[in-house]
Amino acid sequence: MGINCSFIKAKYESGMRIESQKNSIFKVIGASSLGTLIEWYDFYIFGSLATIIGAQLFPADAGASALINTLAIFAAGFIVRPFGALVFGRLGDLIGRKYTFLLTLVLMGGSTFLIGLIPSYSSIGYAAPILVLILRLIQGLALGGEYGGAATYVAEHAPANRRGFFTSWIQTTATGGLFLSLGIIVLTKNLIGAEDFAAWGWRIPFLLSILLVGVSIYIRMKMHESPMFTKLKSEGKVSKNPLKESFSNKTNFKMVLLALFGATMGQGVIWYTGQFYAQSFLENTCKVDFNDSRYILLWGIAFATPFFVIFGAWSDKVGRKWIMLTGMLLGIVFYRPIYQVFLDDTDVSRVSQQDIKESTVPVVTRTAVPKSLDSLITRTSAVTLLNGASYTRVETYTRFAEREKTDQRHPDTFKDKKLSAPVFWKFVGLIFFQILLVTMVYGPIAAFLVELFPTKIRYTSMSLPYHVGNGVFGGLVPFIATLIASFSGATPLSGLWYPIGIAALSLVIGTIYLSNKKPDHGESDH
Protein backbone atom coordinates (compact mmCIF):
# COMPACT_ATOMS: atom_id res chain seq x y z
CA MET A 1 0.00 0.00 0.00
CA GLY A 2 2.83 2.33 1.02
CA ILE A 3 4.70 1.50 -2.19
CA ASN A 4 1.56 2.26 -4.25
CA CYS A 5 1.13 5.64 -2.54
CA SER A 6 4.72 6.75 -3.16
CA PHE A 7 4.47 5.52 -6.78
CA ILE A 8 1.31 7.56 -7.34
CA LYS A 9 2.91 10.59 -5.64
CA ALA A 10 6.03 10.33 -7.81
CA LYS A 11 3.89 9.95 -10.94
CA TYR A 12 1.80 12.99 -9.91
CA GLU A 13 4.92 15.11 -9.25
CA SER A 14 6.46 14.09 -12.57
CA GLY A 15 3.21 14.98 -14.37
CA MET A 16 3.13 18.36 -12.63
CA ARG A 17 6.75 18.99 -13.59
CA ILE A 18 6.08 18.25 -17.27
CA GLU A 19 2.98 20.47 -17.17
CA SER A 20 4.96 23.30 -15.56
CA GLN A 21 7.76 22.94 -18.17
CA LYS A 22 5.14 23.11 -20.92
CA ASN A 23 3.63 26.29 -19.43
CA SER A 24 7.07 27.78 -19.07
CA ILE A 25 8.08 27.15 -22.71
CA PHE A 26 4.80 28.60 -23.98
CA LYS A 27 5.43 31.72 -21.85
CA VAL A 28 8.89 31.96 -23.42
CA ILE A 29 7.42 31.54 -26.90
CA GLY A 30 4.66 34.09 -26.24
CA ALA A 31 7.02 36.73 -24.90
CA SER A 32 9.64 36.21 -27.61
CA SER A 33 7.17 35.96 -30.48
CA LEU A 34 5.24 39.10 -29.52
CA GLY A 35 8.40 41.21 -29.61
CA THR A 36 9.60 39.68 -32.87
CA LEU A 37 6.19 40.11 -34.48
CA ILE A 38 6.22 43.80 -33.55
CA GLU A 39 9.70 44.19 -35.01
CA TRP A 40 8.55 42.66 -38.31
CA TYR A 41 5.49 44.92 -38.25
CA ASP A 42 7.74 47.97 -37.79
CA PHE A 43 9.99 46.79 -40.62
CA TYR A 44 7.21 46.15 -43.14
CA ILE A 45 4.92 49.17 -42.71
CA PHE A 46 7.56 51.28 -44.42
CA GLY A 47 7.43 49.14 -47.57
CA SER A 48 3.66 48.96 -47.60
CA LEU A 49 3.45 52.77 -47.47
CA ALA A 50 6.31 53.51 -49.88
CA THR A 51 4.19 55.46 -52.38
CA ILE A 52 2.68 57.76 -49.75
CA ILE A 53 5.93 58.25 -47.83
CA GLY A 54 7.73 59.04 -51.11
CA ALA A 55 5.31 61.91 -51.75
CA GLN A 56 6.03 63.32 -48.25
CA LEU A 57 9.82 63.02 -48.32
CA PHE A 58 10.67 64.34 -51.76
CA PRO A 59 9.79 67.41 -53.86
CA ALA A 60 6.25 67.45 -55.25
CA ASP A 61 7.55 67.41 -58.84
CA ALA A 62 9.85 64.40 -58.24
CA GLY A 63 7.27 62.03 -59.77
CA ALA A 64 8.36 58.39 -60.15
CA SER A 65 11.85 59.08 -58.81
CA ALA A 66 10.30 59.79 -55.38
CA LEU A 67 8.97 56.23 -55.25
CA ILE A 68 12.25 54.75 -56.51
CA ASN A 69 14.23 56.71 -53.92
CA THR A 70 11.82 55.63 -51.18
CA LEU A 71 12.20 52.00 -52.28
CA ALA A 72 15.97 52.50 -52.14
CA ILE A 73 15.61 53.70 -48.52
CA PHE A 74 13.40 50.65 -47.88
CA ALA A 75 16.04 48.35 -49.42
CA ALA A 76 18.78 49.96 -47.32
CA GLY A 77 17.08 48.44 -44.28
CA PHE A 78 17.47 44.97 -45.81
CA ILE A 79 21.08 45.44 -46.82
CA VAL A 80 22.28 46.39 -43.31
CA ARG A 81 20.56 43.42 -41.66
CA PRO A 82 23.67 41.18 -41.85
CA PHE A 83 25.69 43.93 -40.12
CA GLY A 84 23.06 44.05 -37.35
CA ALA A 85 23.40 40.28 -37.10
CA LEU A 86 27.14 40.64 -36.55
CA VAL A 87 26.94 43.52 -34.05
CA PHE A 88 24.05 42.20 -31.94
CA GLY A 89 24.95 38.54 -32.45
CA ARG A 90 28.35 39.26 -30.90
CA LEU A 91 26.66 41.12 -28.05
CA GLY A 92 24.21 38.24 -27.53
CA ASP A 93 27.03 35.70 -27.28
CA LEU A 94 28.92 37.98 -24.87
CA ILE A 95 26.30 39.40 -22.48
CA GLY A 96 23.35 37.06 -23.08
CA ARG A 97 20.27 36.66 -25.24
CA LYS A 98 17.74 38.44 -23.03
CA TYR A 99 19.36 41.89 -22.76
CA THR A 100 20.48 41.92 -26.39
CA PHE A 101 17.09 41.45 -27.89
CA LEU A 102 15.61 43.84 -25.36
CA LEU A 103 17.99 46.42 -26.81
CA THR A 104 17.05 45.60 -30.41
CA LEU A 105 13.37 46.00 -29.50
CA VAL A 106 13.96 49.48 -28.04
CA LEU A 107 15.98 50.56 -31.08
CA MET A 108 13.38 49.26 -33.52
CA GLY A 109 10.40 50.75 -31.68
CA GLY A 110 12.13 54.09 -31.15
CA SER A 111 13.17 54.50 -34.78
CA THR A 112 9.73 53.47 -36.09
CA PHE A 113 8.04 55.99 -33.79
CA LEU A 114 10.43 58.73 -34.92
CA ILE A 115 9.73 58.00 -38.63
CA GLY A 116 6.10 58.83 -37.81
CA LEU A 117 7.20 62.24 -36.49
CA ILE A 118 9.57 63.29 -39.31
CA PRO A 119 8.41 66.56 -40.91
CA SER A 120 7.80 66.47 -44.65
CA TYR A 121 10.07 67.78 -47.44
CA SER A 122 8.06 70.99 -47.59
CA SER A 123 9.07 71.78 -43.96
CA ILE A 124 12.72 70.71 -43.70
CA GLY A 125 13.79 69.96 -47.29
CA TYR A 126 16.26 67.13 -47.95
CA ALA A 127 16.83 66.67 -44.20
CA ALA A 128 13.55 64.69 -44.27
CA PRO A 129 14.72 61.79 -46.49
CA ILE A 130 18.19 61.80 -44.87
CA LEU A 131 16.70 61.46 -41.36
CA VAL A 132 14.37 58.70 -42.54
CA LEU A 133 17.31 56.89 -44.16
CA ILE A 134 19.23 56.99 -40.85
CA LEU A 135 16.20 55.68 -38.93
CA ARG A 136 15.66 52.99 -41.55
CA LEU A 137 19.28 51.86 -41.18
CA ILE A 138 18.75 51.60 -37.39
CA GLN A 139 15.62 49.53 -38.09
CA GLY A 140 17.61 47.16 -40.31
CA LEU A 141 20.40 46.80 -37.75
CA ALA A 142 17.89 46.13 -34.96
CA LEU A 143 16.04 43.50 -36.97
CA GLY A 144 19.37 41.87 -37.83
CA GLY A 145 19.97 41.45 -34.12
CA GLU A 146 16.44 40.54 -33.09
CA TYR A 147 15.54 37.42 -35.02
CA GLY A 148 18.63 35.35 -34.20
CA GLY A 149 18.20 36.21 -30.53
CA ALA A 150 14.54 35.22 -30.40
CA ALA A 151 15.08 31.96 -32.31
CA THR A 152 18.10 31.03 -30.18
CA TYR A 153 16.29 31.95 -26.97
CA VAL A 154 13.27 29.77 -27.76
CA ALA A 155 15.39 26.88 -29.09
CA GLU A 156 17.53 26.89 -25.97
CA HIS A 157 14.42 26.60 -23.79
CA ALA A 158 12.87 23.83 -25.91
CA PRO A 159 13.51 20.10 -25.54
CA ALA A 160 15.88 18.95 -28.30
CA ASN A 161 13.36 16.56 -29.84
CA ARG A 162 10.73 19.30 -30.25
CA ARG A 163 12.82 22.28 -31.35
CA GLY A 164 11.17 22.37 -34.77
CA PHE A 165 7.72 22.66 -33.22
CA PHE A 166 8.61 25.30 -30.63
CA THR A 167 10.77 27.49 -32.87
CA SER A 168 8.14 27.38 -35.63
CA TRP A 169 6.06 29.78 -33.51
CA ILE A 170 8.85 32.33 -33.91
CA GLN A 171 8.73 31.60 -37.64
CA THR A 172 5.09 32.67 -37.83
CA THR A 173 6.02 36.17 -36.64
CA ALA A 174 7.51 37.45 -39.90
CA THR A 175 4.36 36.60 -41.82
CA GLY A 176 2.27 37.75 -38.84
CA GLY A 177 4.08 41.10 -38.86
CA LEU A 178 3.35 41.51 -42.56
CA PHE A 179 -0.31 40.59 -41.95
CA LEU A 180 -0.57 43.08 -39.07
CA SER A 181 1.03 45.88 -41.08
CA LEU A 182 -1.28 45.31 -44.08
CA GLY A 183 -4.31 45.02 -41.79
CA ILE A 184 -3.59 48.20 -39.80
CA ILE A 185 -2.88 50.17 -42.97
CA VAL A 186 -6.11 49.06 -44.69
CA LEU A 187 -8.11 49.65 -41.46
CA THR A 188 -6.66 53.13 -40.85
CA LYS A 189 -7.20 54.12 -44.48
CA ASN A 190 -10.81 52.92 -44.43
CA LEU A 191 -11.48 54.70 -41.12
CA ILE A 192 -10.12 58.15 -41.94
CA GLY A 193 -10.47 58.19 -45.74
CA ALA A 194 -7.89 58.04 -48.52
CA GLU A 195 -7.22 61.80 -48.64
CA ASP A 196 -6.53 62.26 -44.90
CA PHE A 197 -4.54 59.04 -44.88
CA ALA A 198 -2.23 60.38 -47.60
CA ALA A 199 -1.92 63.76 -45.84
CA TRP A 200 -1.27 62.70 -42.23
CA GLY A 201 -2.94 59.35 -41.48
CA TRP A 202 0.04 57.33 -42.78
CA ARG A 203 1.85 58.39 -39.59
CA ILE A 204 -0.62 56.50 -37.38
CA PRO A 205 0.75 52.96 -38.04
CA PHE A 206 4.26 54.25 -37.20
CA LEU A 207 3.18 56.04 -34.01
CA LEU A 208 1.11 53.05 -32.91
CA SER A 209 4.31 51.02 -32.78
CA ILE A 210 5.44 52.69 -29.54
CA LEU A 211 2.43 51.24 -27.67
CA LEU A 212 3.07 47.74 -29.03
CA VAL A 213 6.78 47.97 -28.22
CA GLY A 214 6.03 49.27 -24.70
CA VAL A 215 3.90 46.20 -23.95
CA SER A 216 6.53 43.89 -25.41
CA ILE A 217 9.36 45.48 -23.39
CA TYR A 218 7.32 45.05 -20.20
CA ILE A 219 6.82 41.35 -20.97
CA ARG A 220 10.43 40.75 -22.00
CA MET A 221 11.80 42.45 -18.87
CA LYS A 222 10.19 39.64 -16.86
CA MET A 223 11.88 36.88 -18.87
CA HIS A 224 14.87 34.91 -17.63
CA GLU A 225 18.13 34.32 -19.46
CA SER A 226 18.33 31.17 -21.64
CA PRO A 227 19.24 28.11 -19.52
CA MET A 228 22.04 27.05 -21.89
CA PHE A 229 23.65 30.49 -21.85
CA THR A 230 23.30 30.66 -18.03
CA LYS A 231 24.98 27.25 -17.73
CA LEU A 232 27.77 28.35 -20.07
CA LYS A 233 28.25 31.55 -18.07
CA SER A 234 28.36 29.73 -14.73
CA GLU A 235 31.01 27.39 -16.15
CA GLY A 236 33.02 30.35 -17.47
CA LYS A 237 32.77 29.03 -21.04
CA VAL A 238 31.23 32.13 -22.67
CA SER A 239 33.01 33.02 -25.88
CA LYS A 240 35.49 35.90 -25.49
CA ASN A 241 35.37 36.86 -29.15
CA PRO A 242 32.37 35.27 -30.91
CA LEU A 243 33.07 37.00 -34.24
CA LYS A 244 36.57 35.58 -34.36
CA GLU A 245 35.40 32.14 -33.25
CA SER A 246 32.56 32.10 -35.78
CA PHE A 247 34.42 33.25 -38.83
CA SER A 248 38.13 32.55 -38.32
CA ASN A 249 37.51 29.02 -37.08
CA LYS A 250 37.26 26.90 -40.22
CA THR A 251 34.90 24.34 -38.65
CA ASN A 252 32.34 27.05 -37.89
CA PHE A 253 32.90 29.19 -40.96
CA LYS A 254 32.36 26.30 -43.36
CA MET A 255 29.01 25.66 -41.64
CA VAL A 256 28.09 29.35 -42.00
CA LEU A 257 28.74 29.06 -45.76
CA LEU A 258 26.82 25.79 -46.00
CA ALA A 259 23.84 27.29 -44.14
CA LEU A 260 23.85 30.28 -46.50
CA PHE A 261 24.26 28.53 -49.85
CA GLY A 262 22.43 25.30 -49.02
CA ALA A 263 19.44 26.70 -47.17
CA THR A 264 18.87 30.37 -46.32
CA MET A 265 19.63 31.72 -49.80
CA GLY A 266 16.87 29.60 -51.38
CA GLN A 267 14.56 30.07 -48.41
CA GLY A 268 14.95 33.87 -48.64
CA VAL A 269 13.89 34.09 -52.29
CA ILE A 270 10.92 31.76 -51.75
CA TRP A 271 9.76 33.91 -48.81
CA TYR A 272 10.00 37.23 -50.62
CA THR A 273 8.58 35.96 -53.91
CA GLY A 274 5.48 34.47 -52.27
CA GLN A 275 4.71 37.35 -49.95
CA PHE A 276 6.25 40.49 -51.43
CA TYR A 277 6.85 40.09 -55.15
CA ALA A 278 3.42 38.45 -55.57
CA GLN A 279 1.68 41.55 -54.22
CA SER A 280 3.94 43.88 -56.21
CA PHE A 281 3.26 41.84 -59.39
CA LEU A 282 -0.52 41.92 -58.88
CA GLU A 283 -0.52 45.65 -58.17
CA ASN A 284 2.08 46.95 -60.63
CA THR A 285 2.16 44.44 -63.48
CA CYS A 286 -1.42 43.12 -63.47
CA LYS A 287 -2.81 46.50 -62.29
CA VAL A 288 -5.11 44.93 -59.72
CA ASP A 289 -6.86 47.46 -57.47
CA PHE A 290 -4.94 48.60 -54.28
CA ASN A 291 -7.39 47.05 -51.81
CA ASP A 292 -8.01 43.83 -53.82
CA SER A 293 -4.27 43.05 -54.05
CA ARG A 294 -3.91 43.48 -50.28
CA TYR A 295 -7.05 41.50 -49.40
CA ILE A 296 -5.82 38.60 -51.57
CA LEU A 297 -2.56 38.55 -49.62
CA LEU A 298 -4.32 38.89 -46.26
CA TRP A 299 -6.53 35.87 -46.99
CA GLY A 300 -3.61 33.83 -48.31
CA ILE A 301 -1.55 34.58 -45.19
CA ALA A 302 -4.47 33.81 -42.86
CA PHE A 303 -5.06 30.38 -44.43
CA ALA A 304 -1.38 29.41 -44.71
CA THR A 305 0.09 30.62 -41.39
CA PRO A 306 -0.83 27.48 -39.34
CA PHE A 307 1.37 25.45 -41.68
CA PHE A 308 4.51 27.05 -40.20
CA VAL A 309 3.79 25.11 -37.02
CA ILE A 310 2.71 21.97 -38.90
CA PHE A 311 5.92 21.79 -40.96
CA GLY A 312 8.03 22.83 -37.94
CA ALA A 313 6.58 19.97 -35.88
CA TRP A 314 6.86 17.52 -38.79
CA SER A 315 10.54 18.39 -39.19
CA ASP A 316 11.11 17.07 -35.65
CA LYS A 317 10.02 13.67 -36.93
CA VAL A 318 11.38 13.45 -40.49
CA GLY A 319 14.26 15.94 -40.36
CA ARG A 320 14.53 19.53 -41.63
CA LYS A 321 16.36 19.05 -44.93
CA TRP A 322 13.82 17.48 -47.25
CA ILE A 323 10.89 19.63 -46.13
CA MET A 324 12.86 22.80 -46.89
CA LEU A 325 14.23 21.51 -50.18
CA THR A 326 10.80 20.30 -51.35
CA GLY A 327 9.47 23.84 -50.78
CA MET A 328 12.26 25.20 -53.01
CA LEU A 329 11.65 22.58 -55.71
CA LEU A 330 7.92 23.35 -55.86
CA GLY A 331 8.69 27.07 -56.18
CA ILE A 332 11.09 26.41 -59.07
CA VAL A 333 8.48 24.28 -60.88
CA PHE A 334 5.33 26.30 -60.25
CA TYR A 335 6.28 30.00 -60.14
CA ARG A 336 6.06 30.64 -63.86
CA PRO A 337 2.71 28.83 -64.38
CA ILE A 338 1.21 30.65 -61.36
CA TYR A 339 2.28 34.10 -62.53
CA GLN A 340 1.12 33.29 -66.06
CA VAL A 341 -2.36 32.67 -64.59
CA PHE A 342 -2.17 36.06 -62.83
CA LEU A 343 -1.42 37.70 -66.17
CA ASP A 344 -4.03 35.80 -68.20
CA ASP A 345 -6.89 36.27 -65.72
CA THR A 346 -6.32 40.02 -65.42
CA ASP A 347 -5.91 40.62 -69.15
CA VAL A 348 -8.96 42.70 -70.11
CA SER A 349 -7.64 43.82 -73.48
CA ARG A 350 -9.63 41.07 -75.24
CA VAL A 351 -12.95 41.64 -73.44
CA SER A 352 -15.76 41.58 -76.02
CA GLN A 353 -18.73 43.98 -76.11
CA GLN A 354 -21.10 41.16 -75.05
CA ASP A 355 -19.22 40.82 -71.73
CA ILE A 356 -19.62 44.49 -70.80
CA LYS A 357 -22.49 45.31 -68.46
CA GLU A 358 -21.95 49.06 -68.43
CA SER A 359 -19.35 51.64 -69.29
CA THR A 360 -19.35 55.24 -68.03
CA VAL A 361 -19.14 58.23 -70.36
CA PRO A 362 -15.39 58.88 -70.90
CA VAL A 363 -13.84 61.82 -69.05
CA VAL A 364 -11.66 63.64 -71.56
CA THR A 365 -8.55 65.55 -70.51
CA ARG A 366 -6.06 67.41 -72.66
CA THR A 367 -2.46 68.09 -71.61
CA ALA A 368 0.33 69.80 -73.50
CA VAL A 369 3.24 67.65 -74.65
CA PRO A 370 6.44 69.19 -73.15
CA LYS A 371 8.66 71.10 -75.61
CA SER A 372 6.09 70.75 -78.38
CA LEU A 373 2.88 72.30 -79.62
CA ASP A 374 1.19 68.89 -79.73
CA SER A 375 -1.19 67.77 -77.02
CA LEU A 376 -2.09 64.51 -75.36
CA ILE A 377 -5.77 63.55 -75.18
CA THR A 378 -6.86 60.94 -72.62
CA ARG A 379 -10.35 59.41 -72.42
CA THR A 380 -10.92 57.65 -69.09
CA SER A 381 -13.94 55.43 -68.49
CA ALA A 382 -15.00 52.95 -65.81
CA VAL A 383 -16.09 49.57 -67.21
CA THR A 384 -18.13 46.95 -65.35
CA LEU A 385 -18.37 43.40 -66.72
CA LEU A 386 -21.28 40.97 -66.47
CA ASN A 387 -19.22 38.64 -64.23
CA GLY A 388 -18.83 41.42 -61.59
CA ALA A 389 -15.28 42.45 -62.49
CA SER A 390 -14.52 46.11 -63.22
CA TYR A 391 -11.63 48.26 -64.36
CA THR A 392 -10.66 51.70 -65.58
CA ARG A 393 -9.87 52.04 -69.27
CA VAL A 394 -7.59 54.84 -70.46
CA GLU A 395 -7.43 55.64 -74.19
CA THR A 396 -4.63 58.00 -75.21
CA TYR A 397 -4.13 59.98 -78.42
CA THR A 398 -1.52 62.47 -79.55
CA ARG A 399 -3.14 65.46 -81.30
CA PHE A 400 -0.60 67.15 -83.54
CA ALA A 401 -0.26 70.88 -83.92
CA GLU A 402 -0.36 70.48 -87.70
CA ARG A 403 -4.06 70.22 -88.50
CA GLU A 404 -3.58 68.02 -91.55
CA LYS A 405 -2.12 65.21 -89.44
CA THR A 406 -4.62 62.74 -87.97
CA ASP A 407 -4.56 61.82 -84.28
CA GLN A 408 -2.10 59.07 -83.32
CA ARG A 409 -3.66 56.47 -81.06
CA HIS A 410 -1.48 54.80 -78.38
CA PRO A 411 -2.20 51.36 -76.86
CA ASP A 412 -5.03 51.48 -74.31
CA THR A 413 -4.08 51.01 -70.67
CA PHE A 414 -6.17 49.39 -67.95
CA LYS A 415 -5.88 49.96 -64.22
CA ASP A 416 -7.71 49.64 -60.86
CA LYS A 417 -8.90 46.18 -61.85
CA LYS A 418 -11.39 44.71 -59.41
CA LEU A 419 -11.65 40.96 -59.83
CA SER A 420 -14.79 38.86 -60.16
CA ALA A 421 -15.44 36.64 -57.10
CA PRO A 422 -14.25 33.36 -58.74
CA VAL A 423 -11.02 34.97 -59.98
CA PHE A 424 -10.47 36.69 -56.61
CA TRP A 425 -10.67 33.34 -54.75
CA LYS A 426 -8.58 31.61 -57.40
CA PHE A 427 -5.86 34.21 -56.77
CA VAL A 428 -6.24 33.71 -53.00
CA GLY A 429 -5.64 29.99 -53.67
CA LEU A 430 -2.53 30.70 -55.74
CA ILE A 431 -1.14 33.07 -53.10
CA PHE A 432 -2.01 30.49 -50.44
CA PHE A 433 0.01 27.89 -52.37
CA GLN A 434 3.00 30.24 -52.58
CA ILE A 435 2.82 30.97 -48.84
CA LEU A 436 2.49 27.24 -48.20
CA LEU A 437 5.90 26.90 -49.88
CA VAL A 438 7.11 29.70 -47.60
CA THR A 439 5.96 27.68 -44.57
CA MET A 440 7.84 24.62 -45.88
CA VAL A 441 11.15 26.43 -46.26
CA TYR A 442 10.74 28.80 -43.31
CA GLY A 443 8.93 26.69 -40.67
CA PRO A 444 11.88 24.38 -39.88
CA ILE A 445 14.76 26.78 -40.60
CA ALA A 446 15.19 28.30 -37.13
CA ALA A 447 15.64 24.84 -35.61
CA PHE A 448 17.94 23.87 -38.50
CA LEU A 449 20.19 26.93 -37.97
CA VAL A 450 20.21 26.67 -34.19
CA GLU A 451 21.28 23.03 -34.38
CA LEU A 452 24.08 23.79 -36.81
CA PHE A 453 26.13 25.80 -34.30
CA PRO A 454 27.31 25.34 -30.69
CA THR A 455 25.75 27.47 -27.91
CA LYS A 456 28.66 29.83 -27.29
CA ILE A 457 28.76 31.28 -30.82
CA ARG A 458 25.21 30.42 -31.87
CA TYR A 459 23.69 33.92 -31.87
CA THR A 460 26.50 35.30 -34.09
CA SER A 461 26.88 32.28 -36.37
CA MET A 462 23.22 31.63 -37.21
CA SER A 463 22.28 35.30 -37.60
CA LEU A 464 24.68 36.03 -40.44
CA PRO A 465 23.58 33.36 -42.97
CA TYR A 466 19.95 34.01 -42.04
CA HIS A 467 20.16 37.73 -42.74
CA VAL A 468 22.32 37.44 -45.87
CA GLY A 469 19.87 34.83 -47.21
CA ASN A 470 16.73 36.74 -46.28
CA GLY A 471 17.82 40.37 -46.18
CA VAL A 472 20.05 40.35 -49.26
CA PHE A 473 18.91 37.48 -51.54
CA GLY A 474 15.28 37.65 -50.41
CA GLY A 475 14.87 41.37 -49.75
CA LEU A 476 16.22 42.24 -53.18
CA VAL A 477 13.68 40.02 -55.04
CA PRO A 478 11.23 42.86 -55.86
CA PHE A 479 14.06 45.20 -56.91
CA ILE A 480 16.06 42.72 -59.05
CA ALA A 481 13.01 40.98 -60.54
CA THR A 482 11.56 44.37 -61.56
CA LEU A 483 14.93 45.36 -63.03
CA ILE A 484 15.17 42.14 -65.08
CA ALA A 485 11.61 42.61 -66.34
CA SER A 486 12.64 46.06 -67.63
CA PHE A 487 15.39 44.66 -69.94
CA SER A 488 14.70 44.97 -73.65
CA GLY A 489 13.08 41.79 -74.96
CA ALA A 490 11.99 40.75 -71.47
CA THR A 491 8.47 39.56 -70.70
CA PRO A 492 6.56 40.32 -67.48
CA LEU A 493 7.58 36.83 -66.26
CA SER A 494 11.31 37.32 -66.89
CA GLY A 495 11.87 38.71 -63.40
CA LEU A 496 11.01 35.30 -61.95
CA TRP A 497 14.30 33.89 -63.26
CA TYR A 498 16.06 35.54 -60.33
CA PRO A 499 14.22 33.69 -57.52
CA ILE A 500 14.03 30.52 -59.64
CA GLY A 501 17.79 30.58 -60.34
CA ILE A 502 18.76 31.27 -56.72
CA ALA A 503 16.35 28.63 -55.39
CA ALA A 504 17.70 26.09 -57.93
CA LEU A 505 21.30 26.77 -56.88
CA SER A 506 20.37 26.41 -53.21
CA LEU A 507 18.42 23.22 -53.97
CA VAL A 508 21.43 21.60 -55.67
CA ILE A 509 23.85 22.62 -52.89
CA GLY A 510 21.40 21.61 -50.16
CA THR A 511 20.70 18.23 -51.76
CA ILE A 512 24.38 17.36 -52.12
CA TYR A 513 25.89 18.83 -48.97
CA LEU A 514 23.24 19.05 -46.22
CA SER A 515 22.58 16.19 -43.85
CA ASN A 516 19.10 15.29 -42.68
CA LYS A 517 20.41 14.26 -39.28
CA LYS A 518 20.43 16.52 -36.23
CA PRO A 519 23.90 17.54 -35.03
CA ASP A 520 24.58 17.06 -31.31
CA HIS A 521 26.71 19.70 -29.63
CA GLY A 522 26.50 17.86 -26.32
CA GLU A 523 23.32 19.67 -25.33
CA SER A 524 20.63 17.33 -26.57
CA ASP A 525 18.97 17.23 -23.20
CA HIS A 526 18.83 20.01 -20.72
Added chain:
Amino acid sequence: MMNALKKAMGLFWIVLGPACILFLFMQAFEKVGLAEAGVAKTNTALQWGIILFIFIPIAAGLVIFGYYAFKGEYDKLPED
Protein backbone atom coordinates in the same frame (compact mmCIF):
# COMPACT_ATOMS: atom_id res chain seq x y z
CA MET B 1 30.43 8.15 -54.36
CA MET B 2 28.66 11.06 -52.64
CA ASN B 3 31.97 12.41 -51.36
CA ALA B 4 33.44 12.30 -54.88
CA LEU B 5 30.43 14.27 -56.14
CA LYS B 6 30.84 16.82 -53.31
CA LYS B 7 34.49 17.32 -54.28
CA ALA B 8 33.82 17.51 -58.03
CA MET B 9 31.03 20.04 -57.50
CA GLY B 10 33.47 22.00 -55.34
CA LEU B 11 35.45 22.79 -58.50
CA PHE B 12 32.24 23.93 -60.17
CA TRP B 13 31.46 26.38 -57.33
CA ILE B 14 35.02 27.74 -57.52
CA VAL B 15 34.46 28.54 -61.21
CA LEU B 16 30.86 29.68 -60.77
CA GLY B 17 31.71 32.50 -58.31
CA PRO B 18 33.97 34.52 -60.70
CA ALA B 19 31.75 33.57 -63.67
CA CYS B 20 28.73 35.17 -61.95
CA ILE B 21 30.68 38.35 -61.24
CA LEU B 22 31.93 38.50 -64.82
CA PHE B 23 28.37 38.05 -66.06
CA LEU B 24 27.11 40.80 -63.74
CA PHE B 25 29.84 43.20 -64.88
CA MET B 26 28.99 42.52 -68.54
CA GLN B 27 25.30 43.07 -67.87
CA ALA B 28 26.06 46.25 -65.93
CA PHE B 29 28.14 47.73 -68.76
CA GLU B 30 25.53 46.82 -71.35
CA LYS B 31 22.48 48.03 -69.43
CA VAL B 32 24.02 51.23 -68.07
CA GLY B 33 25.28 51.99 -71.59
CA LEU B 34 21.76 51.54 -72.94
CA ALA B 35 20.40 53.82 -70.20
CA GLU B 36 22.88 56.54 -71.13
CA ALA B 37 21.86 56.21 -74.76
CA GLY B 38 18.27 56.72 -73.62
CA VAL B 39 17.11 53.23 -74.69
CA ALA B 40 16.32 51.75 -71.28
CA LYS B 41 16.26 54.50 -68.69
CA THR B 42 15.49 52.25 -65.74
CA ASN B 43 18.99 50.77 -65.51
CA THR B 44 21.24 53.29 -63.81
CA ALA B 45 24.84 53.08 -62.68
CA LEU B 46 23.66 53.44 -59.07
CA GLN B 47 21.38 50.38 -59.29
CA TRP B 48 24.04 48.20 -60.90
CA GLY B 49 26.67 49.57 -58.52
CA ILE B 50 24.54 48.37 -55.57
CA ILE B 51 24.11 44.93 -57.16
CA LEU B 52 27.85 44.52 -57.76
CA PHE B 53 28.75 45.86 -54.30
CA ILE B 54 26.47 43.29 -52.66
CA PHE B 55 27.15 40.25 -54.79
CA ILE B 56 30.96 40.41 -55.15
CA PRO B 57 31.58 39.38 -51.49
CA ILE B 58 28.90 36.69 -51.79
CA ALA B 59 30.57 35.29 -54.92
CA ALA B 60 33.87 35.27 -53.00
CA GLY B 61 32.05 33.26 -50.31
CA LEU B 62 30.93 30.78 -52.98
CA VAL B 63 34.54 30.33 -54.09
CA ILE B 64 35.62 29.63 -50.49
CA PHE B 65 32.68 27.22 -50.14
CA GLY B 66 33.82 25.44 -53.33
CA TYR B 67 37.39 25.30 -52.04
CA TYR B 68 36.26 23.70 -48.77
CA ALA B 69 34.09 21.23 -50.71
CA PHE B 70 36.99 20.37 -53.02
CA LYS B 71 39.27 19.78 -50.03
CA GLY B 72 36.73 17.34 -48.59
CA GLU B 73 35.70 19.53 -45.64
CA TYR B 74 32.02 18.61 -46.15
CA ASP B 75 32.63 14.87 -46.49
CA LYS B 76 31.89 14.44 -42.83
CA LEU B 77 29.55 16.91 -41.13
CA PRO B 78 29.23 17.19 -37.31
CA GLU B 79 25.89 15.34 -37.44
CA ASP B 80 27.21 12.36 -39.42
